[in-house]
Amino acid sequence: MSAKISGFRRFLHWGPITALSIIKCITLTTLYMNSMWWPPNESFAAFAHQALFLLLSTLATYNYIMATLTGPGLLPKQWQPKESKDIELLQYCKECEGYKAPRSHHCRKCNRCVKKMDHHCPWINHCVGWANHAYFSYFLFFSIIGSLHGSVVLSCSFYRGIYRYYYLTHSLAHLASVQFTVNSIIMCILGMGLAIGVVIGLSMLLYIQLKTIITNQTGIEIWIVEKALYRRYRSATNEPFIYPYDLGWRLNLRQVFNEECQKRGDGIEWPVVDGCDQYTLTREQLAQKDEKRARTRVYKCISNVTGRWLPIFSQGWRVCVSAPCTDEPRIRLQPDDIIRVTRFRRHWLFGERVPSEREQKHRLRKGAMRGWFPRRSAVPLTEVPDSESSDDVKNSKSSTNNGHSHGKQQRNGHSKKYM
């Protein structure tokens, strides 16, 4: 399990290997082309120019490594709040056998609860959260500036290189400094492509990260708040929902960025606005879970489901045309499987397969437990019996669902006309 991965073993994964290779490829290509375009031994300005590029590249690499090594801050296993009465206000995590501290969420990839989890980033092979939010943002920032610098150097040297013959034949020999070989022209084009790609891709990421930090609302919390507002809108209640962690942009920024680039607090207790307490958000999360449980219907599978994204052969075009436009998993089912469905579309249902006892012991089947499947492959059984619901309180509290991926569909979701 990746939770046990520590130190430099985190880097032995396609994400970090690719990311570090891209950084090194851009850096080395830029240095090579720059040595012909504006050699650092030519003047002090040329030296400073190359030093600046090296500094940006080093800072990007340093923050990248620190973001990976520091990690997001994992909540200790079997965590409990100080006051035992507070466990009523928290969700339980079956995997970590403990309660989820406010703002913590269980990451399936890390297989641990993560403090102030924002998202799991495959490029650093770790989550982004409380402890490495600053390193991650600095990494994005320096990579963007460094790659921008690199792409300017590469484009200029590329231009000089391909006009070399023109310069030489028009008495402009002093401009003909860049000489290409087959290898170096390929390297230069590849480096340019990567640098421009990094600038575009990471700029979008940095924008999202800064928004998260300035509003003090992680990707997951954005969904929780959206659901909270929608819940109030639907029940036509006047009671407003106050998001507890938005202290104003200055204080929000200071929570992540400070002089030492160090994490603040313990990642468990958070400063909140007036009128809220430590459990304002967790109370809302529990209420959302309760509503979800009330909405849950039990279905039984009646025909094989392949788990394909577009099951054209087994289900026909109608099902494929109305496939849900999300990257959420599709589940594989066999006849007689029981599924707890929480979202309903005309041709698709979203739910969690209930494993049989035998399966729970031996983990016989692979693939996702939660996801979408074609509606025509299952029939509704009765509603969830009350007795089962009460037995299930602990289980449902332990639902390790990230929550965030569901909000939007729920709007389409609960419609009686399909029931």
Ligand SMILES: [Zn+2]
């Ligand atoms: Zn957990």
Ligand SMILES: [Zn+2]
């Ligand atoms: Zn993770």
